[in-house]
Amino acid sequence: MSKIFHRTPIQIPLHASSGDGAYLIDQDGKYYLDGCGGAAVSCLGHSDQFVKQAMREQLDKLAYAHTGFFTSAPAETLAENLIARAPGELDKVYLVSGGSEAMETALKLARQYFIDKGEPKRHKVIARQQSYHGNTLGALATGGNKWRRAPYAPMLFETFHIAPCYEYRHRAPNESTEYYGKRAANELESEILRLGPESVMAFVAEPVVGATAGAVPAVEGYLKRIREICDQYGILLIFDEVMCGMGRTGSLFACDQDGVAPDIMSIAKGLGAGYQPIGAMLCSRNIADTITEGAGYFKNGHTYLGHPMAAAAANAVLHRLIHDGLVGRSKEMGDKLKAALEERFGEHPHIGDIRGRGLFIGLEIVEDRETKEPFDPARQLYAQLKQVALDKGLMIYPGNGTKDGMSGDHILLAPPFIITDDQ
Ligand code: PLP
Numbered sequence: 334m335s336k337i338f339h340r341t342p343i344q345i346p347l348h349a350s351s352g353d354g355a356y357l358i359d360q361d362g363k364y365y366l367d368g369c370g371g372a373a374v375s376c377l378g379h380s381d382q383f384v385k386q387a388m389r390e391q392l393d394k395l396a397y398a399h400t401g402f403f404t405s406a407p408a409e410t411l412a413e414n415l416i417a418r419a420p421g422e423l424d425k426v427y428l429v430s431g432g433s434e435a436m437e438t439a440l441k442l443a444r445q446y447f448i449d450k451g452e453p454k455r456h457k458v459i460a461r462q463q464s465y466h467g468n469t470l471g472a473l474a475t476g477g478n479k480w481r482r483a484p485y486a487p488m489l490f491e492t493f494h495i496a497p498c499y500e501y502r503h504r505a506p507n508e509s510t511e512y513y514g515k516r517a518a519n520e521l522e523s524e525i526l527r528l529g530p531e532s533v534m535a536f537v538a539e540p541v542v543g544a545t546a547g548a549v550p551a552v553e554g555y556l557k558r559i560r561e562i563c564d565q566y567g568i569l570l571i572f573d574e575v576m577c578g579m580g581r582t583g584s585l586f587a588c589d590q591d592g593v594a595p596d597i598m599s600i601a602k603g604l605g606a607g608y609q610p611i612g613a614m615l616c617s618r619n620i621a622d623t624i625t626e627g628a629g630y631f632k633n634g635h636t637y638l639g640h641p642m643a644a645a646a647a648n649a650v651l652h653r654l655i656h657d658g659l660v661g662r663s664k665e666m667g668d669k670l671k672a673a674l675e676e677r678f679g680e681h682p683h684i685g686d687i688r689g690r691g692l693f694i695g696l697e698i699v700e701d702r703e704t705k706e707p708f709d710p711a712r713q714l715y716a717q718l719k720q721v722a723l724d725k726g727l728m729i730y731p732g733n734g735t736k737d738g739m740s741g742d743h744i745l746l747a748p749p750f751i752i753t754d755d756q
Pocket residue numbers: 372431432433434436465466467468539543544573574575576577601602
């Protein structure tokens with residue numbers, strides 16, 4: 334009997350014993366095609382020789398040094414490489430161990446920025462109903478997933494949630510996509526005015542919504558209008574690219590395709606590609622300067638900040654993504670996969686929507702294609718689909734939004750960028 338307290342203790346998961354390109358192999362030697370990168374993590378597959386070699390070399394030099402004493406070459410290089418490609422005014426990087434830590438850091442940095450700027454009343458966070466920003470208490474408070482939040486509700490700070498940009502269900506039949514995008518974004522302005530602009534600190538959003546919705550991109554113009562509103566009221570715009578960043582949508586950062594830059598951005602998952610646990614928070618020069626010239630320190634910190642091994646792995650991942658053309662491959666293979674899914678399932682009576690960008694694709698499953706009525710959540714269709722796929726040797730990432738009243742069952746596909754046509 335396993336002594337690990339598994340995430341679903343009533344169901345012990347399969348044992349993974351090795352990895353081979355786009356496949357994971359269990360202890361009985363059965364192969365599973367990783368159609369979802371775990372949770373959109375394994376963008377390079379499971380046996381990337383370049384990343385493994387970079388990790389070996391770093392291990393021979395230095396595994397760890399506490400950032401209270403030292404910085405390190407791999408951490409400095411990673412920060413430079415990320416900033417060289419980051420959107421807008423993003424200018425500094427804070428290296429953490431994963432997505433939730435990156436989001437906690439983003440929220441705390443925003444708060445300290447306003448204190449040091451002399452606007453201490455600003456502390457309220459507005460986010461969206463259909464969102465996931467992590468499991469730690471601050472990130473959980475920010476996310477809109479009611480089911481995950483419910484047991485911890487008394488421990489969460491108050492946040493405010495507006496509707497997501499979700500064209501499939503929320504655009505009215507007589508509305509143009511453009512008009513819908515503006516209407517959805519303008520909900521932010523109404524909420525800011527309701528709360529009092531001087532009390533609002535930040536608006537947080539995933540540019541392409543991942544786990545809670547199944548790869549839902551914002552419609553064109555939505556994020557531009559969001560940016561305008563944040564600027565107008567002096568509110569920080571935080572993008573959570575933990576899942577949709579690092580080439581997943583066919584550009585290095587998802588927001589590149591919307592032509593909108595945030596003040597703060599979180600990344601993780603594809604940054605370490607599963608080879609090391611690592612995340613990062615990027616912030617604008619203005620924010621960094623305000624804190625540097627204000628308190629002079631950021632009241633935050635973790636033991637594994639700027640971990641040299643993790644940074645070395647991430648540098649190698651970034652090299653593969655950019656210099657070996659894998660971001661472009663995410664776009665190319667994503668277009669192919671989407672076209673193949675549309676051909677196969679475009680008219681399927683229970684597939685309501687096929688959406689996404691790059692190798693980040695969602696299928697929404699409905700009882701009735703015409704009315705968009707979801708299946709009864711009690712049937713737990715998403716769990717059945719996961720099991721059927723596993724039995725056939727395929728990993729998919731299923732979800733269900735019915736409990737939030739947002740959507741029905743969906744499947745997220747996020748295979749490694751090295752996936753081939755046959756696979
Ligand atoms: N933000 C988003 C958009 C995510 O999808 C996730 C994880 O799924 C997180 C934050 C939290 O990241 P982690 O699980 O690495 O803490």
